[in-house]
Each structure stands twice: as C-alpha cells, then as structure tokens.
Amino acid sequence: MSEAAALSAPRAGSPWIIAVLVALATFMEVLDTTIANVALPYIAGGMGVSQDESSWVVTTYLVSNAIILTASSYLAKRLGRKTFFIMCLGLFTLSSVLCGFAWNLQVLLLFRILQGLGGGGMVPVAQSILADSFPPEKRGQAFALFGVAVVVAPVVGPTLGGYLSDNASWHWCFLINGPVGLAAMLLIGLILKEPESVTEERRKQAHGFDIIGFVLVATFLGALELMLDRGLEDDWFDSRFIVITAAVCVTAFIAMIPWEMNQKNPTVDVRMLASRQFGACFLVMLATGAILLGTTQMLPQMVQKDFGYTATWAGLVLSPGGLVTMGMMFVVGKLSGKVQPKYMIMTGAAVVAFAMYDLTRVYANVDFWFFAESRMLIGIGLPLIFLSITTASYNGIPPERTDQASALINAARNTGGSIGVSLAANILAHRGQFHQNRLIENTIPSNPAYQDTLHQVTNYFAAHGSSMVQAKQQALAWIGQTVQMQSSLLAYVDVYWALMLISLSAIPLALTLRKVKLGGGPAMAH
Template sequence: MSAATAAAGDEARAASGGTNPWAIAMVVSLATFMEVLDTTIANVALRYIAGGLAVGPDEAAWVVTSYLVANAIVLTASSFLAELFGRKAFFMFSIALFTVASVLCGFAWNLESLIAFRVLQGLGGGGMAPLAQAILADSFAPAKRGQAFALYGLAVVVAPVIGPTLGGWLSDNASWHWCFLINGPVGLAALGLMHVLLRDSPGAAEARQRRRKAGIRFDLVGFLLVATFLGSLEVVLDEGQRKDWFGSTFIIVFATIAILAFVAMIPWELTRKNPVVDLRLLGRRQFGACFVVMLATGAILIATTQFLPQLVQEYFGYTATLAGLALAPGGLVTVAVMLVIGRVMNLTQPKYLIAAGATMVALAMYDLTRLSGESSFWFFAWSRIYIGIGLPMIFLSITAASYEGIAKSQIDQASALINVARNVGGSIGVSFAQNLLATREQFHQSRLVEAVTAPNPAYQETLRAATAYFVSHGTAAVEAQRQAVAWIGLQLQTQVAYLSYIDVFWALCLLSSALIPLALILSRTEPHGDAPMAH
C-alpha cells in the first residue's frame, strides 16, 4: 500500500469517526435501496391488492399516491430535524418507522388501514434519502466521495429495476402482503448495523449547537400548511372522479382547504427567516424550470410504472411476475445509460441532455399509442427501454442544472425541493392518468355502443357469425345467441380500454414534448461535483 493510499484511508476513517467508511456506505445504501424499492414494488401487485381488499383499481392507486405524498411532505422538514436531533438519531428513527410501517402494511385488513400505514411508511422513507447523502459526505474524504456516491447511486437506480419484478413474483407465489413484510428483516438489519457503525461527525454536532444557541426554530406552521395543501390536493385528485368532482360537497370542502392552505403558505414562507420551503428558489427562472421538469418527469415515470402492469394484467392475461419482467429491460438499460451519461455530462450542457431525454420519453409514449390486441411482450418491453434511455438524461442533468446560481447555504433546500417535485409529480401523474382513463372510457363506451344496435348490418353480421361459431361447438341455438351477445360486449369493453389507454399515452406524450422547449431555456452551467443527487 502506498503512502498516499494510506493517508487517504486514514483521512476517510477520521471523517467517519474511526469506522470503515465503506461499511457505512454499504449500510446507508442498503437502507436507501429498501426505501426506493417501495416506490415501485407495489405497482405490479395493485391488482392483487384490489382483489384482496375488495376495491377497484382506481381506489387501489391510493396505495401508491399516499406513499409518495407522505414521502414528499417529510422531505421538506428532514434537513432541519436531522440538525435538531442529530443525523444518526433521525436516520435510525426514519428506518425504524419505515420498517414498523412496512410490517403493518403487510397485516392491513382493509384499504383504509393500508393507506394509513403507507402514509407512515412514506413519512419514514422521506427522511432517509437526503440524510443518506449527507452521511456519505461526512464519512468520506473529498477524494473518495465520488466512489461513495456511485455506490449510493447504484442502489437508487437498481431498486426500481428490481421492484416490479420482485413485487410480481411475491404476489404470484406468496401474496401481496409479502411486498411489504419483506422490509421487516432488511430494516432490522439496517437498523442494527447503523447503531453499531454510525457516529455523528464533530462538524454536525457543532452545527446543531450553533443552531440551538441562535434560537432558530422549526417552521411548524409552514410545515403544516405544506402538508395540508399536498394532502388535500391528493384527496381531490384521487377521489374526484368517483365522487363527481365539484358536484360533491366532499370534494368542494377538500378543494377549498387545499386552496386556502396554498394561499396562506405563500406569504408565510416568504416572510420566514428559516422557512420549511424556500419559495424564493422557485421564483428563479433556472431552478423554477428545473422544478417543473422534475415534476413532469416524476408524473411520467410513476404513471407508466403503474399503468403498464395494470394494462397487461387486465387485458393481455399477464401474471404479475410477467408484468414486472416487461418493465425489467428498461430498468437495466437505465443503469447502463446512467454510467454513460455520468461521463457525457462533463462534455455537454445539461439543458441539451434534458431536451434529448424528454424527446426520447416522448417517442416512447408515442410508440405506446400503437397499442392493439396484437401487441406482444416486447412491444411493452421496448417502450420501457426507450423510457430507460431518456430518463437518466433528465434525472442526472437536472441535478447539475438546478444548482446553478444557488448559494451553498441553500443546497439542502434545493435538494429537498427537487426530490419533492419528483414525488409530488408522481402522485399527481398517477391521479391524472387514472382520472383521464376513466373519463375517456366513458366517452369511448358511449361512442362504440351507438354502433351496437339491432338495425346496424355490421352488428347483425357479427352476431350471426358468433352465434354460428358457438352452435358449431355444440351449444343450443338460444344459448349460443346469448353467448354471442356476451362475447360482442366483451370485445367492445376491451376496445374501449385500448382506446382509453391510448389517450392516456397521447397525453403523456404531449407532456413530455412540452419539456423540450422548457429545457432549452435553461442557462449554461458550471460543473458541481458535490451537488446532491435527486432520486
């Protein structure tokens, strides 16, 4: 071992309190892997969850959106709470809450209990992501941080790849409950290792003492306003279609609460010295544009991760495992492209990579509009591969572009807001796509039913041919006609579903296309080696 290598090792150990920093990196990455895994593992299992709890697919979507919203809410407060209580204490609390909530999700007895436990799970998970990056930065000497963040980034990227396939396999071969129960032993292992290995750095302890002496307090009012706004908005988006939107007093009440919380939040946060959300950042053209891009990207990513498995399971007869495997090639491509983009970013301005990524995602959505009853496994897999090429261009480039012109003291806020944008965008995307699907199903149903009438020669010919088919297979004439009518009705419903999903993919295609000019107005950036990573 060279003297330089030994010196670097000693420096790294000093930064990590004497513990091997790579052991800390492994534990932090394990906890992060578990948290990110839960953003996708339940998507493929939603059909089983809906059946097991006797609810519709649109109601089961709450399992995804409630987690994302709770995760986003706690992200806004995680930095302050970590400084107040110490990174180790808050990180361990987050892991413990996430693990306990995961086990409770596995034992949920109805949809309401599952949603409540998913909210707790999201609150625990939201505190882990930003802390993981700060812990790694403290544990490693500057020269080694790049390798540590590469390990962390690998966990962030691989987890969504494994999530759908693992969730599908567990649902098919055990039960959907195990999609959550599997976090129990992993969480306990991470918690025990974290207790043994992790120490708060002297610098973090000193910063905590300075904050306490300065009398800086947590912006509780701002936090409650943010939570009220996001929570009420999600209720409106998820329940609006089922409750006839503003024809329902329930929806009117929650919409009013969301508007009042949003209106009150703006002046309150703009006048605080230590706001839970620094709204001034969103007023900057550069950061505001990056926030919107991440919002839309999260919507596309999470919506497609839910809707593709839902589509192939309901109308193409896929098992949950096969539905997860249809997403897997795209995830593998994402890992490979991230490694390439990490090098290309040093040679190309982020705004061009974001525009290229948005173009690729738009083409992927356009490709999905070719959906038909003849679509094969690889039709869906290739669409996900195209998305897997485009998304890393956006996610990695957003990090570089969003920190341009941001003061060092605002980096934690900026990192939290970018992650909030991804989660809130994902939640809104799922709700929007679900509502659009239901609305377009009603439209196409009414249009196609107009053609299924007795006077229509085409309908009569189809009915005659279908009846003859059933008679030829030994069915009595009267019963054969009933079966023929039922078969025509089934074909109509299937066609309605195809057309409705195509409309959703068109909407996501237009949303992706809108990101291209938005990306091109971004300013030129300089490299930021220590910028936190959005995931």
C-alpha cells in the same frame, strides 16, 4: 450538502461499506413507491375495495413522503444526521411490517402514511452522509451507486411485488422490509460515526423550525392529493366534500406564499422556486416524476387487465427497462462532465416522449417485447433527465441552501409521481367510459356491420358444438367483451398521449436553463 462541521471521517476502509448500506436503505425506501403497483388487484380483492380505491396505497405514500422532505433538513441538523437517519429507517421498517398485517384499507393507508414519513427523511440525509464520507474526487462514484439504487428501485418494485403476490401474498410486499431494515439499522449504527461535539454544534446552529409553514405545505399537498384521489369516486365538483377540499387546498397555497417569503428559514423557499434556474428544474422534476410513476402504475395494470398477464409477468415487463436504466446511469455519469445539462434534459425528454408515442400503437395482439421495448426507451431517457436536473438545480445555490434544494427536488419527484398516478387514473376512467359509449353506438341491430359480425361469430361457436341459441348468446357475450377491451385499450392510448405531452413540456423548460460549470456535480435527486 457538506458543511464545515460535517460528520467525522469514518473508520479506515469503510466509506464504501457506508455507501452500500445507505444505498440499500434508500433502495428499500424507493422500492416501496412501486412494489405495491402490481399487487393492487390482490389488495383490492382481499380488502373488498375497488381498483381505484386500492391505488391510494401508492399515492398516500408518495404524498406523505413529499411532505416530510420539507422538514428533513431542519430535523437532520437538530438531531444529527446519523440519529435522524436511523430514526427514519426505524419508523419505515416498523410501519412496513404493520402494513403487512393491516386488516382493512383505512388501516393500511394509515400505516402507508407513516411509512412515507419514515422513508421521506432518509434520502436527502443519505446524500449528505455520502458527501461527508467520501473525498470530493470519489463522490461521483459513490453517487453513481446511490443513483442506481434510486432509479432502478421503482422498476424492480413491480417485478418483486408481482412475484410475491402470485407466489405468496401481497402482505409480503411490505413484510420483506422488516429483516432488511433491521439489519441495515444495526450495521449503520455500528459503522457510521458522528461525534457528540458535532451533533451539539449543529443543535446550536439550527434555526427555529417553521411550524406554520410546514402545516401549510402539508395541508396544501394533503388536500390536493385527497381531491385527486376522491374526485373520480365523488363525481368531482358535484360533491360538497370535493368543493370543501379544493377550497382548503387553494387557501393553504395562497397563505403559504406570503408566509414563506417572510421567514428566515422557510419550510419551502418560495424565492428559490421563483428563480429561473431552480424553478425550471423543479417543474421538470415534477413532469419526470409523473412519467416515471404514471407509467410504472399504468403499464402493469394494462397488461394484467387487458392481456391476461399474471402479476409476476406484469412486473417482468418493466425489468428490461431497469437493466437499461442501470447501464445508462454510468453512461450519463460520464457524459455529465462533457455535455451541458439542458441538452441532456432535452434529449432525455424527447426519448421518453417517443416511448410514450410508441405505446399509443398498442393493439390487442401485441406481445411481451412490445411493452418491454417501450419501457427500455424510457430507461434510456429518464437517467438523462435525473442526473442533469441535479447538476442544473444546484447551480447558483449557496452552500447553506443545498439541503433545502435537495429536499425540494426530491419532493417534486414524489409530488409529480402522485399527481401523475391520479391524473392517469382519471383519464383512464373518463376516456374509457367515453370510448365505450361511442363503440356501443355502433353495436345496434340496424347496423349492417354489427349484424355481419354477429352472424359470423354465431356460426363460429355453432361450428364448435354449440346449439344455435347458445352460439348466439356466446356471440353476444364475445362482442360485449371485445367492445370493453377496445374501449379500455383506447383509454390507455389516451393516457399515453397525455404522458407524451407532459414529457414534451420539459423541452422548452430545459431551454430556459443557463449553462453550468461541468464536472464534479452534486448529489443526485431521489
């Protein structure tokens, strides 16, 4: 994280100003992983695309974000942390504004990719800046502030996005980054100091960039996400396009492993991933990203579609969980010096799994607090996992590889989130169709229960002033809507069962982790 040739000490009294600015920039970047979630119906309607296609706005950002993370360590050393951070913040701010002015889905996805590339480089560099700006005994407090920004932002995102979409326009979900980003760039440029001598030294010490490895990683992740996003629309492997994309994905992955193993400064350190300690942390972070982003996508979508919530109220469903998460970050910070990471990860995974199980009890008449309380349970569990993964993942990593470790853990979170969103969308579509077919099998004239229901509902509408012909038509429409809603709810239940199993998978992985020296953990993961 910190190097011998680190940033010079900032001017007296300014470390906390730097911490606030860096945390603000990071908050803004992480916010954009989820701010568009509740705005997807508005985006789909405004651009004339399906809900599934509009979800690519979320996944393309996550993938491009994960890809650039693998190159962030080299670029930060080559350009200097301050220069690279401001460049990333500038690209992120500009592309955010361009997203707000996008005129069709293809252009919006292009700008979201650029936005992800700009944002992806900011977080690991922000961690390094904090480590260099504070003495060791103060870093824990600085990283706690940073951690609040990182973990709370995905929860604030839907609330803010919903309010802007309902009361202004979905375009403001992106345009709002413009003035904030410009102000952060200006202040960071004025306050953060990095002498030219340090930058020159880093340029001399920087190893050659593994361009082939970077291309292979980008190809693998890009093809994987393209396959997951387009698979449902193109009928999976019945589509020639999906088959070709899958072949490219597998080929890039197979070629990447031997290439990266033989590089002195690989884009992805395969040996690090193959180690028991770091590899297990990487997989746990993949699962955690899938849970965090999967639920943040599915929960607002469900309450909007099946319970009639506005985008604002759909976002507010997540707000109590954000407050719990904020409080838990400081609690976990205290516990991290006393409890082994493996036990906190296991506890957090169990709590999140229980929250997913709780959501499988959803039915048509549940109220706001049913969803909010489930999200609060998630808010208790996720911080236990996030901070503990960071402490455990850096254990045994030599100082010269900590930047690589930070990038990989951050990439795992975003890649897992992207996979989780795509997986949840596919389960929802397939199981929704399955449940609808099963329910329709019972809505036939020969079924006595169907005839009884039709008779009762027809009489209800007739008693409220409709003619018998109109009442029967209204009854048939009501039964159809009920079948559709029930099949949708059952499909969401299947999604939550899948996410629960993903949460439980973290428990045996945590058991494989070795004990670490407690106290003074490293920077937290994005």
